[in-house]
Amino acid sequence: MATATDKRLTQAERTDISDQRMFDAAVALINKNGPAGTNLSDVGVSAGYSRGLASHRFGSKDRLFTFVVRRVGDSWLAQLKNATADEVGLSAIELAIDQHHLFCLEAPANLRAFYTLWFESVNSKSELNDTINGIHQRRFQDVLDWIVKDPNIAPEIKNDAELIADQFGASVIGIVYYWLGNFNKFNEIKRLHDGLKKTMKRLLN
Numbered sequence: 001m002a003t004a005t006d007k008r009l010t011q012a013e014r015t016d017i018s019d020q021r022m023f024d025a026a027v028a029l030i031n032k033n034g035p036a037g038t039n040l041s042d043v044g045v046s047a048g049y050s051r052g053l054a055s056h057r058f059g060s061k062d063r064l065f066t067f068v069v070r071r072v073g074d075s076w077l078a079q080l081k082n083a084t085a086d087e088v089g090l091s092a093i094e095l096a097i098d099q100h101h102l103f104c105l106e107a108p109a110n111l112r113a114f115y116t117l118w119f120e121s122v123n124s125k126s127e128l129n130d131t132i133n134g135i136h137q138r139r140f141q142d143v144l145d146w147i148v149k150d151p152n153i154a155p156e157i158k159n160d161a162e163l164i165a166d167q168f169g170a171s172v173i174g175i176v177y178y179w180l181g182n183f184n185k186f187n188e189i190k191r192l193h194d195g196l197k198k199t200m201k202r203l204l205n
Contacts, residue, residue: 019067021047022054026068030113035120040064065117066128072114073135076103080142089150090204093143093168094197100172101193104179105186112183115176136169143168153204164203171196 009017025046029038040061044054058064083099084092103111121129143165148158157164175192182188 018047018049018053018057021049022057022064023068023071026064027109027113030065030068030116031109035061035065035117062126062128065121066126066131069114069117069128069131069135072107072110073131075107075110077138079103084142084146088146089153090201092146093200093204096142097193097197097200101190104189108183111176112180115180119177119180139172140165140169147204157204160203164200167203168196168200171199 022043025043026038029042029046038061040054040058041051043064044051047054054064058067079102080096080099083095087095117128118132121132144161147153147161147164175189175196178192179185179189
């Protein structure tokens with residue numbers, strides 16, 4: 001229900017607040033019920049609005065899930081860019097791995113919903129699938145650029161830069177898949193992230 005404070009806000013401010021509330025509600029419902037058990041009317045009610053607001057705002061579950069993935073992805077990208085600014089090569093890759101582990105610890109609900117939607121979208125042709133493919137390609141390109149731009153990495157290793165970037169992406173997805181099934185094994189998740197850093201070091205040296 002709108003409060004007296006809500007009524008004094010601008011339309012843009014009210015939209016930002018409703019987006020955040022619906023994002024939080026969607027994340028909670030996805031983690032509790034899974035994507036199939038999450039519907040637009042429940043998101044609206046859980047966010048504190050009418051049953052029809054989420055339907056009016058998003059129009060479909062695919063667009064709602066795309067909204068969730070983009071919001072988490074943008075947050076992750078901002079954190080990653082801040083951590084790896086002006087870094088290249090192994091240093092940038094190790095920082096990226098550390099940030100991914102930190103994101104698992106600091107925003108586990110958001111990241112769990114993000115990757116649940118990621119895996120659920122694999123066999124679909126949708127806006128959500130296109131968005132996730134874009135995020136995956138951006139991750140690949142970041143690693144590729146870090147390798148190619150490092151003057152200290154040997155040319156023969158740079159020739160395999162695409163293969164190494166693919167290996168990095170596949171390893172992160174493997175770690176996440178394990179994490180989703182072993183949500184509270186924090187020491188094990190750290191060990192897997194540290195293992196990926198060792199693997200990248202061996203590939204780049």
